[in-house]
Amino acid sequence: MNIASFAPLAVLLPILGAALTFLLIRHSRAQRTVSIALLSVTLLLECWLLASVWNGGTAAVNIGGWLPPWGIVMVVDQFSSLMLVVSSSVSLAVLIYATGQGMADGDRDAPVSIFHPTYLILVAGVSNAFLSGDLFNLYVGFEILLTASYVLMTLGGTGPRIRAGVTYVVVSVVSSVLFLIAIAMIYGATGTINMADLAIKLADLDQGTQNLLHVMLLVAFGIKAAIFPLSFWLPDSYPTAPAPVTAVFAGLLTKVGVYAIVRTETLLFPGDTFNTPLMVAALLTLIVGILGALAQSDIKRLLSFTLVSHIGYMVFGLAMSSVAGLGAAVFYVAHHITIQTSLFLVTGLIERRGGSSSMDRVAGLAKLSPMLAVLFFVPAMNLAGIPPFSGFLGKVGLLQAGVQLGTPLAYALVIGGVLTSLLTLLAIARVWNRAFWRKPEDAEHPDPVLLAAPEDAATGDRAGKTNVTLLPRTMVGSTLGLVIFGVGLTIFAGPLFKVADQSAVDMLDRTAYIQAVLGEDAPVPAIARPEPRVVSK
Amino acid sequence: MSVNLTLLTAMGALYACGIYLILERSLTRVLLGLMLLANATNLLLLATGGYAGLAPMYSKDTAAGEYNDPLPQALILTSIVISFAVTAFMLGIIYRAWVLAREDEIQDDAEDRRVAKTPSFDLEDDSVIPVETSEFPLTMIGSDGQSVSDVPDGAEATVNVAGRTLDAEAAASEEQPGSLKVTPPKEGGGQ
Structure with missing residues (x-):
């Protein structure tokens, strides 16, 4: 039995859920049940897919019976199934958080009935992009998730969201057009858009054409992944969206771009033609991103800048095109999806409890809600790369790979990486000192919520003032679940790193992927890649 | 084999106008620019399907190599549907922006401006003790x-x-x- 035959379900189930929840638009309880149930089933299915490729192996399925390279194929390998499991776990946690928020607020502020179908379509698009073995299907996956994200970004249609939404939509559409142009040019040059077939045929083109196509894909994906010169749209547009939406965007959308870059660099254009520019871009992303974070006084904006900055680590890993580097990058992607999302969820809670996400206004939260302080502290230290958390392990993996490579640029990136890690710690420590440790009276413009000491601080209720629960159990619970999932990545880092390294070996070798799609007798062109320089001891 | 020059010239013109328009600050013009870019890309896709003079579609007595490649046409259809959805959404946003702000221009990010104006001197961190x-x-x-x-x-x-x-x-x-x-x-x- 080919396990990949079940892969399309990872896309179909969320779309089915979207259709059902759209029909149930007037029954919010049924809507919640359907969307959470279907997403849980999808997650279980993806866990099963990951379990069956855990020890290696690549499987492909031809959609609609059309043989490759003409039809659409979906490919399940270690990297794609790992991404599926992490992304679906994160989406499920955010979905539960969002329903908790909707229930607590009585669905007044946001049209939550639209939220469920749109959110499930977003999940379907992400899954489609991860599974796709065909460039145009990848484009369609991107468009599905982007169109859903446009709606989520402007949910409620308030002034700031519309303003931020315009930037986001225009930038995304431009990057999509660039991607489509690249697809058209690739089809014109090779006559195929199947990625496995392209891996064979692109090598026959002359170097100039190859470089042109390569750069176009990198620019299109670079905008989506927010790599430095193309990253300015992100901190501008993410923070204004509702908290759960920002959380899921921060976790997933940029990582889909990173995933596409990994596939481009390993499968379509192997070799090290663009490794140097990518490394320079990674270094600039790291430094410029984190310097931006230091200037911010709003926690959401600060986290958006750290998001941009840490994309640099992943680009660094994949630009080394060595097993150690790529493996560490795969691990880092999984880690970063989880941690960044949980930090944004906690910021949503901070905003509810403290009345604002601006560091000038919130203070003294450690005393008001110790639970919130713990929920913030663990992923924050994880993001900054404090041992023993997974952020530390991922960064150590990257730095080791950099030192192994041994070029001056790699050393510059190693130094830049350490510096970024320290500056992240500085930025995070500032949030901690201001929002959690200082007294509310010391804040520049303390929020009235903080100064009015509530009688029952334990439950977080502002008794007698409003009937809104400040920290609903569902929201805290789902955040806690995601934080624990992040700690789990640390505990199971050993096996996870093994899988990441193995997937890196498979991706750099390409044989498994090409033969899974095109059959056992497909010719796999050799890659002219110099062996990584061994550093003498 | 001949290249369809009209098609390519039209494509170039559409790209040029589209890029010019998306650099404007007015939202409606940006939307028009995006539409032109999408249509120019459709023409580019069409151009990859074959050259002028081929049969537009396959029938039983057409020899292989004598008819147009159908795949780019399928791609164009998909791309038209996607750009239709995006255009409709953009129109919605532009209308909403007009209702809210009575303005058809891209607005600055207030928080970004504020951070840019903030002096580097931080009262808490940098004061002389x-x-x-x-x-x-x-x-x-x-x-x-x-x-x-x-x-x-x-x-x-x-x-x-x-x-x-x-x-x-x-x-x-x-x-x-x-x-x-x-x-x-x-x-x-x-x-």
């Missing part, structure tokens, strides 16, 4: 580390302020705004 040299400080006069308690026993505690020698306590109270001990100079203040 008065150096305390004594174990039992009395009144701190300035932040320069000089305090009244430095003065030896019996000596008059004085401070040099703007060329005058003042009693330390008087100087301390003079520092506070609205102090009565400060008599305004006769020639000052336009009186």
